[in-house]
Amino acid sequence: MNILFFPAVLMISGACGAWLFRKYPRTATALGAGLLCGGSASGLALLAMQYIRHERLVAGDLFLLPVLLLSLAAAIHSIGYLDGHGSERSGSYWTLFNLTTAAMLGVTQLESPLAFLLAWELMGAASFGLVIFDRHNRNFAKAGWIYMIACHAGAALLILLFFFPHTPGWLFLLALLGFGLKIGFPLLHVWLPEAHPAAPAPVSALMSGAMIELGFFGILAFAIVPEKIALYGWVFAILGVITAPAGIIFALAQSNLKKLLAYSSIENMGILSCALGLGFLGAFYQLPMMMAAGFAGAAAHLLNHAFFKGALFLGAGSVYKAAGTLDMDEMGGLLARMPRTGAYFILNSLSLCGLPPFSGFAGEFLIYCAAFAGLFSDSVCLIVLSTVILVILALTGGLAAAAFAKAIGAVFCGEPRSDKAANAHDVPLFMNIPILVLFLLSCVLLFVLPEAIEKIIPQIMPGCEDEAVILAGRMAAVSMISFTATVLAVLTLVFRTLIVKRNGERISPTWDCGFSKPTAKMEYTGTSFSANLADFFAALLHPERKIEQPQGIFPAKAELQDETEDGGIRFFWRYIFTGFNRLADKIHALQSGSLHFYLLVIVIALLGMLLNAVLRGN
Numbered sequence: 155m156n157i158l159f160f161p162a163v164l165m166i167s168g169a170c171g172a173w174l175f176r177k178y179p180r181t182a183t184a185l186g187a188g189l190l191c192g193g194s195a196s197g198l199a200l201l202a203m204q205y206i207r208h209e210r211l212v213a214g215d216l217f218l219l220p221v222l223l224l225s226l227a228a229a230i231h232s233i234g235y236l237d238g239h240g241s242e243r244s245g246s247y248w249t250l251f252n253l254t255t256a257a258m259l260g261v262t263q264l265e266s267p268l269a270f271l272l273a274w275e276l277m278g279a280a281s282f283g284l285v286i287f288d289r290h291n292r293n294f295a296k297a298g299w300i301y302m303i304a305c306h307a308g309a310a311l312l313i314l315l316f317f318f319p320h321t322p323g324w325l326f327l328l329a330l331l332g333f334g335l336k337i338g339f340p341l342l343h344v345w346l347p348e349a350h351p352a353a354p355a356p357v358s359a360l361m362s363g364a365m366i367e368l369g370f371f372g373i374l375a376f377a378i379v380p381e382k383i384a385l386y387g388w389v390f391a392i393l394g395v396i397t398a399p400a401g402i403i404f405a406l407a408q409s410n411l412k413k414l415l416a417y418s419s420i421e422n423m424g425i426l427s428c429a430l431g432l433g434f435l436g437a438f439y440q441l442p443m444m445m446a447a448g449f450a451g452a453a454a455h456l457l458n459h460a461f462f463k464g465a466l467f468l469g470a471g472s473v474y475k476a477a478g479t480l481d482m483d484e485m486g487g488l489l490a491r492m493p494r495t496g497a498y499f500i501l502n503s504l505s506l507c508g509l510p511p512f513s514g515f516a517g518e519f520l521i522y523c524a525a526f527a528g529l530f531s532d533s534v535c536l537i538v539l540s541t542v543i544l545v546i547l548a549l550t551g552g553l554a555a556a557a558f559a560k561a562i563g564a565v566f567c568g569e570p571r572s573d574k575a576a577n578a579h580d581v582p583l584f585m586n587i588p589i590l591v592l593f594l595l596s597c598v599l600l601f602v603l604p605e606a607i608e609k610i611i612p613q614i615m616p617g618c619e620d621e622a623v624i625l626a627g628r629m630a631a632v633s634m635i636s637f638t639a640t641v642l643a644v645l646t647l648v649f650r651t652l653i654v655k656r657n658g659e660r661i662s663p664t665w666d667c668g669f670s671k672p673t674a675k676m677e678y679t680g681t682s683f684s685a686n687l688a689d690f691f692a693a694l695l696h697p698e699r700k701i702e703q704p705q706g707i708f709p710a711k712a713e714l715q716d717e718t719e720d721g722g723i724r725f726f727w728r729y730i731f732t733g734f735n736r737l738a739d740k741i742h743a744l745q746s747g748s749l750h751f752y753l754l755v756i757v758i759a760l761l762g763m764l765l766n767a768v769l770r771g772n
Contacts, residue, residue, distance in 0.1 A: 156263050157200045158218075162256045164193035169252035176245025183236070186248020187229050190255060194226035197259070214262040216453055217371040220364040220460030221262065223595070225255040227588035228356035231468045234585040235356055235475060240287060247287060251357070253280040261368050267316035267376070274312065274372075278305030281365065284357040285349045294352035297345075304345040308335035315376065322379045326386065329377030337369035338420045339427075340396050344722045347404075350416035351480065355471020358412060362419045363464035367456055370426065384438040391431025391539055395546050398424030400721065402553040403691050406560070406684045407718040411470050411480045414561055415463065418506070421550055422459045425521065426452055428543050432524040439536060444527035446611050446621040451520030454603060458517045458596055462506040465592040469499040472585055473565060476578040482564035482680035485575045489566035492580040496566040498589040503558040505596055508551050511636030511643075513596040516603055519632055522547060523625070556687060564680030571674045601637075604630040681716050694721060 168189030175181040201215060201222070232251070236244055257280060260273030282305065286298035311332030315325065334342045346366070350358045378386065401420030408414040433448030435441075472495045473488065474480055489496035505512035525547070528540030570576035580586075608626035612619045667676075688697055697718045704712040744751075 157204055158197055158259050158263055161193040161197035161200070161222075162259050164189045164196065165252045165256040165259070168193070169249045169256070172245045172248035172252065176243075176249070179241055179244040182245035182248055183233060183241075186244070186252055187233055190229045190248070190252050191226055193252075194222045194229070194255070197222045198226070214371065214375075216456065217364075217368060218259070218262045220367065220457065220464075221255065221258045221360075223592070224360050224363045224460060224464045225251075225258075227464060227468065227592055228360045230588050231359070231471065231585050232354070232356040234582050235354060235471050239354070239475065243287070247284070247354075250280045250283040250287075254284065254357075254360070258365060258368065262371060270376075271309070271312055271316060275305075275309055277365070277368075278302070278309070281353075281357070281361060285353045287354055287357070288352070291352070297348035297352035301345045301349040304335050304342075308332045311335075312372075322382045323385070325379075326373075326377045326382065326389070329373045330389065333369040333372040335369075336372075337366055337423050337427075338397075338401075339393055339423070340400060341722045341726050343397075343401075343420050344720055344727060346420060347408075347413050347416045347720055350419075350467075351410050351412040355412070355467050355474060358415075358470075359464040359467035362416065362467055363460040366419060366423060367426075367460065370423075370430070370456075383434045387431045387434030387436075387438055388539075389431070390427045390434060391543065394424045394426070394428030394431055395542055396424070397421070397427060398546055398550045399553070400424075400694070402550050402557060403694060404718065404721065405557045406553060406691075407688045407695050407697060409481055409483050409679075409681050409716075411473065411482055411561060411565065412467065413480075414482075414557060415466055415470060418554065418557065419459075419463055421554065422455070422463070422506075425518070425547070425550065426455050426459070428546070429455055429521045429524065432521065432528065432540075432543065435536060435539075436524065436527065439531055439533060441527055441531060442615075442618045442621045443624070444524050444531075446607075446615060446618045446625055447520050447524035447527060449615070450607050450611060450625060451517060451524055454513075454517035454520055454599070457599055458505070458514050461592045461596040461599070462502045462514060465502040465589045466499065466506065468585075468589050468592075469495055469502065472581045472589075473499075475581055475585075477572075478574045479572070482561065484572040485565045485570070486568040486674060486677060487566075487570040487575060488578055491570075491575075491578045492566075494580055494583070494586045495589075498586060498593060499566070500562055501593050502589070503562055505593070507554045507558055509555065511639040513600040516600050516629060516632050516636070518547065518551070520625070520629070523628065553687075556684065560680050560683045563678070563683060568677045569674040571677065571679065601633050604633060685716075688716075688718070696721075696724060 168186045171189065172182040172186030175185060197218075201218065205215075229251070232247070236247060240247065254277060257273045257277035261270065261277060264270045264273055282298055282302045285301050286295055288294050289298075309332075311328050315328040315332055330339070331342070335345075338346045350362065353361065398421050401417050401422075401424055405414045405417035405421065408417060429448050429452035431448075433445050433452060436444030436446070436448050470480065472492070473485070476492055476495070477485055477488065479485065501512075505514040508514045508518040522544065525540045525543045528536050528543075531537055531540070570578075604626040607629060608622050611622035611625070615622075688695055695718050697716055699717075700713075700715040702711065702713040744755075
């Protein structure tokens with residue numbers, strides 16, 4: 155019996171209990187949240203016991219850990235988030251949340267193609283209900299239907315993958331398309347920036363931090379054969395080189411906080427794809443250091459992204475609950491009003507950008523090591539690819555820092571730019587605890603990474619014992635430097651606090667730029683902060699700006715609207731949708747309402763099937 159049978163039973167029981175008591179929101183919340191937390195906590199305990207007993211992990215466990223951790227964190231946060239935001243429908247929420255989490259457990263554990271496909275479909279259907287939880291908003295309903303179409307399109311491709319024979323190349327292509335719709339590869343990502351702003355923040359945390367990563371699990375579990383590792387390496391690397399910069403460039407242009415985080419998830423899936431590509435190419439070109447660093451970097455980045463992106467979406471939910479908006483141009487000054495939320499959001503943002511001394515830097519450091527190892531290959535193509543990946547990693551790191559500087563500055567710094575922001579106050583402490591815990595778990599990962607590399611890499615990559623020792627030594631040095639820098643930073647803050655307490659705090663006016671009465675309207679908004687970068691990438695972003703210039707000596711009104719449409723829709727899907735609409739208009743005449751005509755169509759289809767059977771000798 156699978157060790158996760160008991161946690162899954164608890165979650166399904168929570169779903170049933172929440173649905174049965176849906177007319178009693180408090181009881182439904184107690185059953186749904188309690189059994190979900192119990193299932194996630196017991197799953198974590200059983201996973202830890204299994205590792206202690208056998209001292210080894212399988213690939214599914216790496217993807218399972220974010221599911222269990224984020225479901226637990228999101229469940230705790232949801233209790234406060236739903237208060238005043240749909241608490242009367244708590245029964246439906248907890249039913250769908252429990253089913254989604256149980257299905258995600260099934261995806262990581264079920265080996266039968268049919269059982270896996272059923273769990274995959276349940277995961278999509280249940281999470282669709284969560285995406286449209288605020289069903290009265292028409293934009294959210296549209297986002298939900300886009301998500302559902304993506305889920306069904308992916309499932310159709312997976313049916314072809316599992317139940318029809320294919321060559322390894324076609325197998326990988328179908329897996330890449332079917333699972334790529336969940337990951338958010340280029341042109342397959344269009345549901346991500348739509349679904350995340352629509353879904354409740356705890357749901358977005360689970361989907362972005364754990365669910366989209368299951369797409370990589372599906373590819374690795376069902377579509378990898380040893381004979382084609384070169385193909386996998388090149389495809390993953392090229393997709394990553396395209397996905398990472400495109401995702402963060404579009405993130406820069408967003409004014410909606412959750413949409414910015416959604417595009418950032420696309421960027422991080424691109425970085426993860428680069429790491430996997432380097433690992434596969436290292437195996438093909440017999441470069442053990444490149445292979446070990448690539449796969450270790452992919453594992454570290456996967457866990458870091460789960461921790462940081464889950465925490466950031468939960469932080470965005472706290473901001474939304476307090477300020478009533480996700481538009482960064484309407485916020486400002488929230489750090490003074492929400493100090494705990496602001497501090498945790500800033501820490502996780504810095505970590506996600508891969509800045510030292512945080513854990514995100516350690517994961518990307520391993521990917522840099524893999525790319526540098528590729529520079530010593532005998533293959534010119536691999537040297538060029540490694541160079542390109544190094545440039546892309548540096549570029550995306552800088553753009554990510556700019557994007558989150560925009561988010562932090564527009565949301566938490568300055569003065570409030572709306573009454574809602576001015577009246578905001580921090581959320582209850584228990585809503586912030588999961589955010590802090592996820593950040594602390596990333597810090598723990600930073601210090602256990604050297605030992606994990608030294609123990610686990612030789613288990614899954616025989617012959618890389620020496621490389622594992624070298625990488626573990628490098629990571630130990632990174633961990634020690636990070637620890638030293640953190641201690642110095644904390645001591646500096648303590649020293650500063652003591653000086654201020656001893657000498658008193660001096661308050662004086664800041665430079666007001668020559669204005670006699672500055673207002674919040676004179677601040678940089680999120681849009682204006684990133685305007686120069688958005689203009690630099692205008693060829694890709696195609697921003698649409700509508701400007702109403704001030705008129706007269708005493709202008710009454712001036713307005714600027716800046717919108718950026720998703721590149722996948724603009725460059726590709728719009729033409730596909732237009733073509734389908736035209737085709738539907740042409741065949742609409744067949745929907746005449748005539749029963750005789752419908753019977754004729756059925757007879758013609760039946761005759762065609764019989765003729766096909768006769769011609770094939772059946």
